[in-house]
Amino acid sequence: MSLINKDFRHNAEQARHPALRWLVFGLGSVVLGAVIASTSAVYRKTETPVSEALLQQTKTSTSNSIAAREPPQSRIARQSFKLSLPELQAQQQILDEINHSAPRQWQEFVVKSGDSLARLFQRAGIRPQQLDEMMKSGDAVKKLRKIFPKDTIRILSDDAGNLQALRYEVNHQTYLLVERDDQNRLSAALHKYTIETRQKYAQGVIDSSLFEAAYTAGISDSTIMELAGIFGWDIDFVLDIRKGDSFTLLYEELYRNGEKIADGNILAAEFINDKKVYRAVRYQKPDAKTAAYYSPEGNSMRKAFLRTPVNFTRISSRFSTGRYHPILHRLRSHKGVDYAAARGTPVRAAGDGKIVYKGVKGGYGRVVIIQHGSKYSTLYAHLNSYDRHIRLGKKVKQGQNIGYVGSSGLATGPHLHYEFRVNGVHRNPLTVPLPTAQPVDKQLLADFMQKTRPMLAQLDLLTRTQLAFNQ
Ligand SMILES: [Zn+2]
Structure with a gap:
């Protein structure tokens, strides 16, 4: 059952080879860099300077000149997922038959760097005035203010250059659909896909690098980055990682129509660094918008202070x-x-x-x-x-x-x-004990324990399996 590659232990003794250690260091630096990037991405979300800047820019410009921008860091982990064009076309065929209208073809456009909706419309052969009409088709259409290179936009138009429909995948779970209604007016709405989540687990032992171990365990880069982010407050992924360190995680996979579309959240995880065991579990306070990671006792994994305030050499x-x-x-x-x-x-x-x-x-x-x-x-x-x-x-x-x-x-x-x-x-900034940030409030502790117990029980089971496997 275990995903640990047995080969990891065969060459256990060449651990102290200096070249290997440099490799660990090099790859570790990548982890730290990315951890910092993802940390700052979190701040972008709460502070929203990036989206504010985007909004300000779009406020001062006309809708015709909304340009695609380079994606911020937070979008890097985004995996491409969308309804395939043939699927969409098949749906359209059925619709056209029901409505007794001439069969129409969807066109697919991939957003390029520096692209704008105006340019996309031009490429699709749609009259420029239609863009203004579309931008007034409802609040949901605001999602088009933040298009990024490599995003896909599907367009359905008629021979006269009139926009009939536009479809844009906002994220794994949501898509925007602009359609012409019975009164020949464009109306925009956000729709949700039905996403099924399945639980999965993975285990790995670090031989040369965290990424290699993650790859062998079948975990995506975004999930291993998330793992490094969770434990990054306690473990320095540049300096502290040792050969023989191991991890176990319980996480979600997202499925649509039985097909895996992406990795979801990490639910619970254990990281053993230099024989010291760290554990984290995901919990969302009843009134909170987002979840966070806590120790099994309910202390935040996050610290109130960054250990190092600069990416140093x-x-x-x-x-x-x-x-x-x-x-x-x-x-x-x-x-x-x-x-x-x-x-x-x-x-x-x-x-x-x-x-x-x-x-x-x-x-x-x-x-x-x-x-x-x-x-x-x-x-x-x-x-x-x-x-x-x-x-x-x-x-x-x-x-x-x-x-x-x-x-x-x-x-x-x-x-x-x-x-x-x-x-x-x-x-000493390097050794001073750092206070943790926001533990679970006392009055929520019962809720915390009740909700996290099943995940921690599974983690227990997994780590025990790993122990049995190692013996
Ligand atoms: Zn000094």
Whole structure:
């Protein structure tokens, strides 16, 4: 039953080969990069600067010039899925026969970079005025303001260049249909597909890389990225991954008409890193719009602070207190961590908070200080420049860009000097225990336990199976 590839254990002893470790490191960096990307994508969703920018752009432009944009990170994981053209055409044939109308053909258009609806209509041979009419056909049509390259739009028109129908797959579960009604008016509506979810599980042992193990276990890249995102607060997927680490996950697969269309959510997962067991389970609070991942006890997997606020190349100086300097003959301490990174690398707010300082501060150069509640504060020094959205006294969200790596002040090269203070006392950012974000409220704990118990019981069963298999 297990999906673990037995070969993983055959070459167990070549684990410490340096080349392999570099491979792990290299691939791990990809994971971290993507984890950061997906983290920022989450912030885009809550902060919505991207969609706001899109909306603003469309507000100031006419509907004819709505252009397709490069997809934001969050869309990368999107798998293409749609009703096939022959399926659609078969439906149309039936409709045309029922209505005794001449058979009509759907045309399919794939959106290209820089494309606009106006251009698509032109390619489809539809009169330009029809676009204005369509954009007034109802709220649902707003979905067409965010079309992306590689999206597919199906168009049904008549010989006179009149739009009869338009169909656009918004996501796996929803499609937009614009149709001409009995009064010859276009009306737009969103429709839902019936999606069936099936539970699946997978297990893997890491030999050379997380991705290889995921591939062998038959898990999609988007699912393994999700897994790395869930445990990324506790496990550094660049530095901490060891050969022999393993994972078990229970997840959903989405089906339509008996055909698999995509991987769904991870329901429960276990990751064993360096013999330490981490577990997470998905739970949606009754009043929440989205689900989140929690430990079986109901603590959030998310931490209130990012461990590292920058995508660094190496740690160039560590935290130290009261070290006696042999040449200068005095005590010198380094009350933060220096992360070497290329000039211009974005620096992110480690946690939700308020900007309490933004300016030049002696040898620190350009500095930002963020206060997080009454207990914590973080400092970011030697910045090349500030993000243009941050202002003194303004709130920032975790992961939000606050500035860019530089070498302002007393710095030999571009790096971020990062300090973490608890009740005004400097602590080592690399080792300070980080508070978790929003645990399940006490009054919801019973609901949490009841809903997550079945998933955790299955996870127990799976990991026990794995144990039996290993013996
Ligand atoms: Zn420093």
